[in-house]
Amino acid sequence: MNQRAYFFIDGSCLLMRINDLWHQNDKYKGCRLNIGMLSNSLGADWARYTGGHVSTTFYFLKGDARLSSHLVIPDSSELGARNHWEVRECGKPTDSIPPEQLLKLDEQWRDRFKRGEKGLDMSLACDALMLAATERATELIFLVNDSDYVPLFDALRRLGGNVYLAGLQKGLQTTKELCDLSDRYQTLDHVLDELFEKTCKWPSPLAKRYANAQNSVSSGKS
Numbered sequence: 001m002n003q004r005a006y007f008f009i010d011g012s013c014l015l016m017r018i019n020d021l022w023h024q025n026d027k028y029k030g031c032r033l034n035i036g037m038l039s040n041s042l043g044a045d046w047a048r049y050t051g052g053h054v055s056t057t058f059y060f061l062k063g064d065a066r067l068s069s070h071l072v073i074p075d076s077s078e079l080g081a082r083n084h085w086e087v088r089e090c091g092k093p094t095d096s097i098p099p100e101q102l103l104k105l106d107e108q109w110r111d112r113f114k115r116g117e118k119g120l121d122m123s124l125a126c127d128a129l130m131l132a133a134t135e136r137a138t139e140l141i142f143l144v145n146d147s148d149y150v151p152l153f154d155a156l157r158r159l160g161g162n163v164y165l166a167g168l169q170k171g172l173q174t175t176k177e178l179c180d181l182s183d184r185y186q187t188l189d190h191v192l193d194e195l196f197e198k199t200c201k202w203p204s205p206l207a208k209r210y211a212n213a214q215n216s217v218s219s220g221k222s
Contacts, residue, residue, distance in 0.1 A: 003051025005139040006131055007042050007166075008124050009035075011060035011067075013145045017168045018070045021192075031196040034072040039085035041191045042141065042166060049184060050139035050164065056085040059124045062092065091119035125152045132161040141166055145175050153181035168192065 014033075022029045035058055043053035060067060067073065074081035124144075129152070131137035140156055141164040142149065156163050165182040167174060169189050179185050188195065 003138050004054050004136065005043075005046065005050035005052060005141060006054050006128070006137040007039065007046075007056035007141045008128055008144070009038075009056065009058045010121065010124060010142070010144040010146065010149075011058055011064070012120060014058070014143060014168075015064070015066045015070050017145075017172060020172055021169060021196075028192070028196050032070055032072045033195050034074065034197060035087070036072075036074040036081050036083065036085060037195050037197070038188075040083060041188055041195065042143075043084070045186070045188065045191075046139075046141055046164065046166070050141060050162070053084060054137070057124075057127065058085065058087045059091075059120050060087060060089050061120055062089040064089075088123065090123040091121075121146065121148055125149070128152060128156060129159075132156050132159045138162060139164065142178075143167065144178065145173075147175050147177055150175075150177045150181065153178060157181065 018028075018033055039056040042056060047053065073087065076082040128137075128140055128142075132140060139162045142153075143166045145167075153163050162183050163181060165174075165178055165185040167185070167187040169192065170187050174185070
């Protein structure tokens with residue numbers, strides 16, 4: 001069976017991680033993360049373990065103002081900017097601790113408080129289970145950090161899928177149960193400077209590295 005890799009990004013987790021980096025490292029403070037570059041980097045870095053990159057889906061809360069303040073979402077009309085990724089806005093906001101107040105808590109306690117949205121994690125889980133159950137995905141890579149995903153990881157493994165966990169930076173609190181259920185866990189420390197470029201030009205070095213990695217995968221199949 002050919003390896004087919006799908007990436008699932010919990011937008012709430014990603015935005016919280018960006019906030020963490022802003023507070024921990026002045027070099028990134030105020031810099032927005034480019035999601036096109038993030039998708040390219042994930043595809044390139046994981047290719048040796050997961051084979052060909054099929055798609056990356058970012059799940060964000062509808063109307064979340066942080067999409068413009070924290071992220072660069074490339075214009076799909078720009079040459080090379082759109083490369084097997086999509087943004088899916090889903091769920092609805094709920095009463096919860098505001099993100100700026102949540103950041104004041106130690107990382108190990110944040111997961112004990114109610115998330116600021118309802119339905120986002122269910123949309124992500126349903127998509128992942130459908131792809132695994134229909135054997136369209138053999139490798140499933142997640143950028144998440146909520147213990148609510150533990151049953152999903154367990155179910156995907158029982159369906160025969162390979163489950164991986166990705167992170168932005170070492171040293172950020174990661175849910176141990178998710179790591180225990182993952183076939184591999186790795187972070188993107190080595191490319192953070194490129195991901196957080198304030199002005200992003202295409203094709204970027206990451207886009208070129210992504211293309212080389214995918215070409216290597218294709219050559220190995222022939």
